Amino acid sequence: MQQSDYEKLEDHFTPKPPIFKNVIKAFVIGGLFSVVGQAISIFYMMFFPFTEKTVGNPTVATMIFIAMLLTGFGLYQKIGQFAGAGSAVPVTGFGNAVISAAIEHKTEGVVLGVGGNLFKLAGSVILFGVVSAFFVALVKLALVSIGVISW
C-alpha cells in the first residue's frame, strides 16, 4: 500500500469535525469571557481610580489570575474541552498555558521542573507580543513623524 493510499483510507475513516458547531461554541464561550472581562473593568472603574484608558492592565491581570485559579482546580480544562479556541484565544488562555505547564512538570522539581518549564508555552506569546509591539510602535512613530496621525 502506498502512503497516498493510506492517507485516503485514513481520511475515509476519520470522523469529520463539526466545524460549524465548534465555531459557534468558541464564539459563545469566548464572548462570555469577554462579558466577564467587561464586568471586571467596569467594577475597577466604579470603585477604583481607573479610567477607560488605564483600566486595561488590572482587568487583564485579574482575568489571567482567575484563569490560573480555574486551571489549578481543574475547571479550565473542562471549559477548554467544550469551547476549544474560545477558551484558548483570549488572554485567559495565557494563564492556563502557564499553570498547566507548571502542573505538568511539578514532579521534576521546583527549579528545573516548574521554573524551567513555566513559560514553555507562554514564552512564545511573550516573545512575539514584545516583538510585534516593537514593530507596531515603529510604524506608529513613523506615521506620527510624517504627520498622518497624532499620539
Place this chain on the structure above:
Amino acid sequence: MRQVLVLIMAVFLVGCNEEAKVEQKQVSHSGNELAEIEQLLIKEKAIDKAAVIAVEDEFMVAIQLKPWLNYKKRSLESDLKKKLEKIVPKEKLAVSTDFKLYHESKKLLKQKDAKEAKKDLEKMKKLMEEET
C-alpha cells in the same frame, strides 16, 4: 417558551426607562453658559447621555456616546470640544467620553458642598491626564 418571552420583554423594557439626556449643575458659578452647552449637547445625535458641571469658572463635560459610536470616540470628542470652545474658553473646559469621568460626574451632580466639588473636579482632571 412564554416565560422566556416575558424575560426578554422585561430586559427590553428596563432599557426603556427614560432619563434626561443631559444633566447639569453649577456650584458657585453664575452665567448662562450651562444652558447654552445643554442646548448644544441635546442637538448632538451621537450622544447618549451627558453630565455638565460648572464649578466656579471651570467646566466639566462628561459624555457617554451611543454604543456603536465608541469606535469613533476620539474624533467625535475632538469635534465636540471644538464646538464647545466657542462657548467656553479652552483653558477652563474639560471634555471627556470616558465612562469613569461620566460616573464621577454623576456623583458630583449630587455634591452640595462647594469646596468638596472643587476638590472632586481637580481629581477628575488629574484622572483625565493619566496615561497607561
